[in-house]
Amino acid sequence: MNRPAAPSPELVLEWASTVQSTSDLILRRLTGDYHEDAWGFDEEFTETVFPVFEFLYSTWWRVQVEGAANVPGHGRVLLVANHSGTIFPFDGAMIATAIQKEHPLPRWVRAMVLNWAFDLPFVSYILRRLGGVAANPANLGRLLEEDQPVMVFPEGQKGFGKDFADRYRLQRFGRGGFIEVALEAGCPIVPVAVVGAEEIYPKLGESKPLARALGSPYVPITPTFPWLGPLGLLPLPSRWRIEFLEPIDLSAYGPGASEDRSLVFDLSEQVREQIQEALYRGLVKRGPAFL
Amino acid sequence: MSEKRIVIAGVSTRWGSELARTLQRRPGVGEIIGIDSTRPTADLGRTEFVEADIRNPVISRILPSLEPNVVVHCGIVWYPEKGRPSRALHDINVIGTLQLLAACEKTPGLEALIARGSAAIYGSAPGAPAFFTEDMARRFPLVTRFQRDIGELEGYFDNFARRRPEITCCMLRFQVEVGPGLDTPFNRYLNLPVVPTRMGFDPRLQLLHVDDATGALAAASLAPVRGAVNVAPDGAISLSRLLRLCGKTAVGVPPGLVGLINRRVGDFLGSADLYRDGELLLRYGRGCDNRRLREEIGYELAFDSEGTARDFARASHGVQALFPSPRPGSPVRSVPR
Numbered sequence: 001m002n003r004p005a006a007p008s009p010e011l012v013l014e015w016a017s018t019v020q021s022t023s024d025l026i027l028r029r030l031t032g033d034y035h036e037d038a039w040g041f042d043e044e045f046t047e048t049v050f051p052v053f054e055f056l057y058s059t060w061w062r063v064q065v066e067g068a069a070n071v072p073g074h075g076r077v078l079l080v081a082n083h084s085g086t087i088f089p090f091d092g093a094m095i096a097t098a099i100q101k102e103h104p105l106p107r108w109v110r111a112m113v114l115n116w117a118f119d120l121p122f123v124s125y126i127l128r129r130l131g132g133v134a135a136n137p138a139n140l141g142r143l144l145e146e147d148q149p150v151m152v153f154p155e156g157q158k159g160f161g162k163d164f165a166d167r168y169r170l171q172r173f174g175r176g177g178f179i180e181v182a183l184e185a186g187c188p189i190v191p192v193a194v195v196g197a198e199e200i201y202p203k204l205g206e207s208k209p210l211a212r213a214l215g216s217p218y219v220p221i222t223p224t225f226p227w228l229g230p231l232g233l234l235p236l237p238s239r240w241r242i243e244f245l246e247p248i249d250l251s252a253y254g255p256g257a258s259e260d261r262s263l264v265f266d267l268s269e270q271v272r273e274q275i276q277e278a279l280y281r282g283l284v285k286r287g288p289a290f291l
Numbered sequence: 292m293s294e295k296r297i298v299i300a301g302v303s304t305r306w307g308s309e310l311a312r313t314l315q316r317r318p319g320v321g322e323i324i325g326i327d328s329t330r331p332t333a334d335l336g337r338t339e340f341v342e343a344d345i346r347n348p349v350i351s352r353i354l355p356s357l358e359p360n361v362v363v364h365c366g367i368v369w370y371p372e373k374g375r376p377s378r379a380l381h382d383i384n385v386i387g388t389l390q391l392l393a394a395c396e397k398t399p400g401l402e403a404l405i406a407r408g409s410a411a412i413y414g415s416a417p418g419a420p421a422f423f424t425e426d427m428a429r430r431f432p433l434v435t436r437f438q439r440d441i442g443e444l445e446g447y448f449d450n451f452a453r454r455r456p457e458i459t460c461c462m463l464r465f466q467v468e469v470g471p472g473l474d475t476p477f478n479r480y481l482n483l484p485v486v487p488t489r490m491g492f493d494p495r496l497q498l499l500h501v502d503d504a505t506g507a508l509a510a511a512s513l514a515p516v517r518g519a520v521n522v523a524p525d526g527a528i529s530l531s532r533l534l535r536l537c538g539k540t541a542v543g544v545p546p547g548l549v550g551l552i553n554r555r556v557g558d559f560l561g562s563a564d565l566y567r568d569g570e571l572l573l574r575y576g577r578g579c580d581n582r583r584l585r586e587e588i589g590y591e592l593a594f595d596s597e598g599t600a601r602d603f604a605r606a607s608h609g610v611q612a613l614f615p616s617p618r619p620g621s622p623v624r625s626v627p628r
Contacts, residue, residue, distance in 0.1 A: 032535030032600075038526045038578070039421055040495045115418025118575065121491020121546070124417070125529070128495065138420035138427065 039110070039143075042129040046108060049130070053097045056090070060237050061196060063094055064286075065102045067244040071190050073105030076144040077247070078182050079151035080271050081192035082170055082279060083159035086201035086220045087233060089113070091194045095151055096131070098242050110143050112152045112178075114160065116217045137181050144185035151192070152178045154268070161206070161218055167198035168283060170276045176268035183258040183267075188247040191271050193278035196240030199289045201225065241286045243278050294321030295402075297512065298359035300345055300391055301366025302335070303327035305473075306407055309505045310365060311338040314512065324357050326350075327366070345387040345394075354394035362395055363512050364388065364406040367444070369437070370476050381440055388444040392451045395458070403459040403515045406448060407508060410464040410521060410579050412441045415571040421495070421527075422580040425464070425519040435567045445519070452517070461515035463508065466523040466579055467572070469599050470501030471606030476560045476569065482607060486534055487552050490543035493531045494576030497523050500594035500602065510590040520588060523579035525595040530573065537604040 007015075025044075028034055036042045057063050071077060085091055092111045100106045111127075112135035118124045133139045135152065143150045153159060158171040182189055203220045210219040210226070225232030248271065250257075257263055297314060301307045302325025314320050315337050325335060328344035343353045345366055354362070367384050371377045388406070395404055413423045416431050433439045445462060452460035467477055480486065499522060507522045534541045544552045553570050584590050594602060 030535060031538070032532045034532070036527070036529060036532060040527060040529060118417035124491070125493035125531075128493075128529075133421060134418045136418060136420055138422070138424070142420075142422060 040128040041131045045129045053093050057097045061240040063240040065098045065242050068102035070244040076147045076187040077149045078187055078189045079192050082275055083153035083155045084198040085160055086203040091197040107149050109149045109151050137177050140181045144187050154178055164202035168279050173268050173272050176264045179264045179267045180258040183250050184255050186251040188249050190247045191245040191274045193243045193275050193282050195282035195286050196238045199238035200235035238289050241282045295360045296322045297361045298357055299325045299363045303329050303331040307365035308333040310508050311335050313509045345391045350390050351394040351397055355398045361403045377436055384440045385443050405461045405512050405515050408462050408464050409441050410466045411438055415575040415577045417575050421578045424580045437568050459515045462519040464521050466497045466499045468504050469498040469603050473501050479560045486539050486541050487544045488541045489574050490545050492574045493529045495527045495529055496576050497527050497578050498596045498599040499524050500599040503592050507590045511588050516587045520583045521579040521581055523581045527578050528596045528600050533600045536600050
């Protein structure tokens with residue numbers, strides 16, 4: 001008689017405690033007995049979905065990270081990154097994941113999100129629970145005052161929705177509002193170059209009628225979307241490389257410096273050039289996009 | 292210092308009555324006179340009542356004869372009801388305020404004017420600041436009728452403040468109030484057995500506890516500051532979590548049906564006309580900064596948004612909930628801070 005060996009008591013106990021903690025979590029969620037901060041960030045929710053990001057990070061996109069320690073472990077800091085994604089802002093999610101996994105003192109990074117995302121059903125509150133905040137100077141200034149790490153994508157929609165042919169070409173950096181706020185808050189800026197996110201949804205064009213029908217600001221057309229329906233939302237498994245550059249210290253300029261337009265534009269351009277150079281470097285170091 | 296004579300306009304509203312009852316227990320408060328067009332139903336103790344309609348120009352003769360040092364305007368109505376459509380609301384809110392300001396102009400010895408306004412002036416928008424500060428009003432176009440009314444009356448109020456710099460004019464912008472026993476459309480909405488929400492949206496709300504609303508109004512009446520002040524709690528809570536704390540079942544309404552359902556629900560709640568404000572609030576939410584209230588007026592809030600939600604849940608639990616929460620013990624805890 002070859003009966004399967006009974007599981008050891010320790011194993012049974014472990015299972016039982018897993019079942020108990022999971023059902024506890026579900027019950028607490030259902031009765032509203034959890035914590036959200038004043039911005040609507042829900043750390044427990046973020047931790048629960050984190051394994052999905054971890055899978056995308058390690059297995060799907062095989063992200064390599066350089067210079068994670070350049071992000072200060074304490075106090076206010078502004079991460080400035082190139083933007084892409086076409087459909088979902090996975091670049092932001094991967095920057096946050098990189099800090100969770102590679103930084104010695106990981107923190108959850110808040111993201112400044114394009115305003116129209118908060119007008120999209122489901123996306124609006126999922127982003128908020130993950131730490132997304134509507135992008136405006138008031139919100140950015142207040143988050144920095146609270147000594148939070150925040151990431152911004154100054155290219156905004158122009159970067160997010162750019163054509164595949166324009167990949168890794170940084171778009172204009174708006175009016176440099178993020179520099180003004182950073183000068184006022186006296187916080188360091190860490191430029192971040194994300195290589196790989198521009199290949200996950202190669203955008204070939206966009207459909208104006210579909211956008212109008214859906215009430216969405218734009219509807220991209222990629223080789224798989226919308227042809228394959230929901231399956232087309234699956235991002236391509238490109239190889240990623242995220243580089244955190246040396247922090248730029250702005251505290252020496254003093255809070256009055258934010259009024260100086262030319263200084264603001266100079267700094268904005270400086271950050272932009274650093275990211276662009278890092279992108280070219282990163283593209284060479286990464287090698288082929290998918291292999 | 293002599294005791295202050297305080298006139299409360301709109302004393303028959305819940306807010307006016309509560310304020311009168313709170314103020315008469317405070318030291319340094321002299322005579323309290325309430326004016327309104329209808330008799331108050333609540334017992335006002337030592338507060339004197341004068342029947343007068345602020346929409347009527349006669350108020351310009353009555354108010355100076357009362358010789359007030361402080362006038363508190365509680366007559367701004369937040370939502371239309373059966374028998375009081377939104378046109379009448381405009382009359383009460385805008386014309387009434389204008390008449391009251393004209394009367395204040397003719398009142399010598401007036402030191403302070405406090406108005407109980409609304410944070411609805413900020414509106415609700417997808418890209419809005421998470422915490423509106425007082426200088427951010429009118430950053431977005433005023434879209435609803437109520438919002439425009441509030442905007443108009445704040446305009447008159449500001450003009451008055453500029454013309455009469457010797458009078459401290461304080462405009463209080465109240466966030467959504469919630470509390471046991473409060474009968475407003477929003478509270479009635481939370482007390483529905485099944486609560487319709489907009490599918491795919493989960494607004495971030497700030498819930499001001501009724502006790503804090505009265506406390507802050509009393510504090511501002513006794514120590515007013517110039518300009519607008521947000522009366523908002525600390526923190527915020529999402530609608531979904533609020534409903535879960537209350538043990539309510541939320542039903543997501545798809546976009547095509549939202550208009551219809553909201554009209555029906557609005558009718559049912561007795562607030563059909565204002566539902567546009569409510570609709571936007573229940574889609575995008577709104578948050579306000581309360582540093583001026585805490586630091587300049589010096590009012591200590593007793594509840595944050597979560598504490599208010601838990602207090603409301605405790606009071607409504609078991610009475611209204613059709614589907615009790617799976618663990619009835621948990622929402623009963625109240626967290627007053």
